[in-house]
Amino acid sequence: MSEKSKSDRPNRPRSSADRPRGPRDGGAKFGDRKPREAREGRPPRQGSDDRAPRARDSDTRPPRDREEVTRKPLPAGLESRYAALEILDRVHEGATLEDALARTRPFDNLEGSDRGFARALASETLRRRGSLDHIIGGYLDRPLPKKSARVMDILRIAAAQSLLMDTPPHAAVSTSVDLANDRGETGGYASLINAIARKIAKDGPAMLKKLPARTDTPSWMWRGWERAYGPNGAKAIAEAHRRTAALDLSFKPNEDLDAWRDKLSQEGNEARIMPNGTIRMKRISDVSSLPGYDDGAWWIQDLAASLPAKLLGDVSGKNVFDLCSAPGGKTLQLAAAGAKVTSLDKSGARLERVVTNLTRSKLTAFLVEEDVLRFRPDEKADAVLLDAPCTATGTIRRHPDIPWNKGETTLTALAELQGKMIDHAISLLKPGGTLVYCVCSLQREEGEAQAKAALKRNPSISRVPATAEELGGMETLINRDGDLRTLPSMLTAEGGLDGFFAVRFKLAD
Numbered sequence: 001m002s003e004k005s006k007s008d009r010p011n012r013p014r015s016s017a018d019r020p021r022g023p024r025d026g027g028a029k030f031g032d033r034k035p036r037e038a039r040e041g042r043p044p045r046q047g048s049d050d051r052a053p054r055a056r057d058s059d060t061r062p063p064r065d066r067e068e069v070t071r072k073p074l075p076a077g078l079e080s081r082y083a084a085l086e087i088l089d090r091v092h093e094g095a096t097l098e099d100a101l102a103r104t105r106p107f108d109n110l111e112g113s114d115r116g117f118a119r120a121l122a123s124e125t126l127r128r129r130g131s132l133d134h135i136i137g138g139y140l141d142r143p144l145p146k147k148s149a150r151v152m153d154i155l156r157i158a159a160a161q162s163l164l165m166d167t168p169p170h171a172a173v174s175t176s177v178d179l180a181n182d183r184g185e186t187g188g189y190a191s192l193i194n195a196i197a198r199k200i201a202k203d204g205p206a207m208l209k210k211l212p213a214r215t216d217t218p219s220w221m222w223r224g225w226e227r228a229y230g231p232n233g234a235k236a237i238a239e240a241h242r243r244t245a246a247l248d249l250s251f252k253p254n255e256d257l258d259a260w261r262d263k264l265s266q267e268g269n270e271a272r273i274m275p276n277g278t279i280r281m282k283r284i285s286d287v288s289s290l291p292g293y294d295d296g297a298w299w300i301q302d303l304a305a306s307l308p309a310k311l312l313g314d315v316s317g318k319n320v321f322d323l324c325s326a327p328g329g330k331t332l333q334l335a336a337a338g339a340k341v342t343s344l345d346k347s348g349a350r351l352e353r354v355v356t357n358l359t360r361s362k363l364t365a366f367l368v369e370e371d372v373l374r375f376r377p378d379e380k381a382d383a384v385l386l387d388a389p390c391t392a393t394g395t396i397r398r399h400p401d402i403p404w405n406k407g408e409t410t411l412t413a414l415a416e417l418q419g420k421m422i423d424h425a426i427s428l429l430k431p432g433g434t435l436v437y438c439v440c441s442l443q444r445e446e447g448e449a450q451a452k453a454a455l456k457r458n459p460s461i462s463r464v465p466a467t468a469e470e471l472g473g474m475e476t477l478i479n480r481d482g483d484l485r486t487l488p489s490m491l492t493a494e495g496g497l498d499g500f501f502a503v504r505f506k507l508a509d
């Protein structure tokens, strides 16, 4: 982008202190903080454009830096397992898997296939943690003491390698024993780990096959899905979570999708055009090497995540507030469709990712760093998109840490916040304006129940049902009320999609 004066640089977050006038008044400040990716001099990794929302914004925490500088190099083959163990440790401390991957030094030091292996090992261990714990538990006389959490993690990654990955059993066992011996606190358990890992390598595959899909789902989540979708629906969702998500790319309007499909297709990884215009392929490790990345022709966005913005219809030339916008998937969509977008998020760190994504895509938006509930612009909006913070249970395929780091109390607190955000978003609309409220959650409390309660609290709004035409003809994604409801168990033959809910409201004229 060419050098412009401060007031002409829309892609700069403004702090709330710079907000005396309307949202489009320029005056962009917020210093010259560079986006994190640019600071580190490396492209964002796969999935970073449209990652799952998080109830707790751990992006603002300082990087973990506790790795011992003086550590002796580990034997070949052990580094990647050691990195996976450290990643799990950070997730247990409350970090998201994505943050843990970004901030675990032993992982950062890995390259190529070792890096891919460590990532896959940590992800698969979390994805099937319930099953792995069940099988390991069968070999323990009593649960391991809390202070031996690392022993349990070594057993988990031993089991994950034997049961879920193609690691030869002897390698899964011997590297786990080596990991145990690497530290005094776990060395005393080396023979126990050796014995259990061997048994699991031998008998575990048959045991794993017998475990029901719900074993990998915390019971509060399972109960919610059963209430909402019935026992078979809950089972189908849990089964879908065992599969990894595809790589979905959203394109700017007017791009020639047939040409992009041909350019993106690789041997063994055919790209395909989905009904809504998403191009889908199998996940690859280096997205930045794909054609079109540097030109910003596309951005990563799950098919389901691309649908709520479509419910705003033709936004060209309209004033649209994208509330809770980071990392910016929907801001990019709206800006690419010609809207004058005000992109608001309360996290400055996450807004930097919006800047990165806008810059790469050569699109512009006005950025506001603010809490939604405190946002009081002078000028109201033609349309508002509210992608509220939620439990993100619709994105478990991509973020297998979610079941273990979210609880029912988080759900209750988020549901209360979502109601307040909806009411505030309505107050930001011009008469006749449109609000789309959405969440990437499977929990009814955050979706269907919010829509119902919002209509009851606000007689000035009415629901405008979604149409199949707006969703690329995919009418199965519309529920009985006319709202968008996607589940990971839908479009199974095509690779599934994230779980999303979206409702469209119109404010009376």
Ligand SMILES: C[S@@+](CC[C@H](N)C(=O)[O-])C[C@H]1O[C@@H](n2cnc3c(N)ncnc32)[C@H](O)[C@@H]1O
Residues within 6 Å of the ligand: 049, 050, 051, 052, 053, 054, 057, 323, 324, 325, 326, 327, 328, 329, 330, 331, 344, 345, 346, 347, 350, 370, 371, 372, 373, 387, 388, 389, 390
């Ligand atoms: C669901 S994610 C947004 C995903 C984004 N819309 C996209 O399409 O890329 C939720 C976002 O809400 C933000 N957030 C959470 N609470 C907020 C609040 N009170 N005010 C503004 N933003 C908030 C988080 O920082 C997070 O970036």
